[in-house]
Amino acid sequence: MNLSVPPGWDYNPARWPKRLGLIGLALMGVGITTYLTLYQLGVIPVVWEPFFGDGSQVILHSHLAHLLPVPDASLGALGYLVEAVGGAVGDSGRWRSRPWVVLFYGCTVGLLGLMSLLLAICQPLLFHAWCTLCLTSAALSLGLVGLVTDEVLASLQHLKRESAGGRYGRYVDRGDKRGTGANAQGK
Numbered sequence: 737m738n739l740s741v742p743p744g745w746d747y748n749p750a751r752w753p754k755r756l757g758l759i760g761l762a763l764m765g766v767g768i769t770t771y772l773t774l775y776q777l778g779v780i781p782v783v784w785e786p787f788f789g790d791g792s793q794v795i796l797h798s799h800l801a802h803l804l805p806v807p808d809a810s811l812g813a814l815g816y817l818v819e820a821v822g823g824a825v826g827d828s829g830r831w832r833s834r835p836w837v838v839l840f841y842g843c844t845v846g847l848l849g850l851m852s853l854l855l856a857i858c859q860p861l862l863f864h865a866w867c868t869l870c871l872t873s874a875a876l877s878l879g880l881v882g883l884v885t886d887e888v889l890a891s892l893q894h895l896k897r898e899s900a901g902g903r904y905g906r907y908v909d910r911g912d913k914r915g916t917g918a919n920a921q922g923k
Contacts, residue, residue: 740829742890743897749887750831750838758883759823765816765876768869769809772796776807784869791865798863800855808855812873815848819880835891842888845880852877 740748775783776796785792795801801808822841826834852874859866 739832742831742893744893745890748828748831749890750826750828752828754883755823755828758880759820761876761880761883762816762820762823765873765880766813766820768873768876769812769816772809772869772873773807773813776801776809785867787868788866791859792867792869794863794865795859795867795870800858800862812848812852815844815851816876818844819848831887831890832894835895838887838891842884842891845877845884849877849881 740751742749771780772783774780783792783796796809804811819841822837822844825837825841831838856871856874859870
């Protein structure tokens with residue numbers, strides 16, 4: 737029995753090759769949103785926009801982009817950085833050994849995906865303009881939501897099984913260490 741694979745599953749949703757891809761996507765998001773932040777701060781004089789004329793300028797200088805004392809793109813950069821760190825925390829059995837980390841990670845990815853979706857919807861509705869890099873960032877966020885869902889589901893299923901077995905309390909305190917190290921190989 738391989739303890740790194742959730743019961744009833746045929747793969748490990750927290751396997752490192754997948755998580756490295758998620759971390760890579762999040763770091764791409766950091767790069768895009770940092771570039772947009774630098775434009776919003778005036779460090780970069782012109783924003784790259786291959787498809788929508790002055791759409792990026794309209795979006796990035798809109799009242800919505802300046803509701804807070806910091807550029808909205810900087811919040812995106814911070815969010816993507818949190819996603820990258822969240823993707824790196826724990827071993828390949830973290831759906832079981834650190835389910836609360838996975839659930840926090842999933843909530844972070846989900847919230848940032850929702851915010852990206854709402855900001856993308858605002859572009860044509862409020863400003864009648866589009867921003868290529870903003871849409872690219874939104875696509876990354878929504879893609880991350882889809883890719884993280886299975887690990888969150890595995891953690892929820894694990895917590896439900898443990899709760900039904902009366903072992904829920906130990907996850908609040910210290911997590912389930914079964915399956916880490918040598919035990920991950922079913923030994």
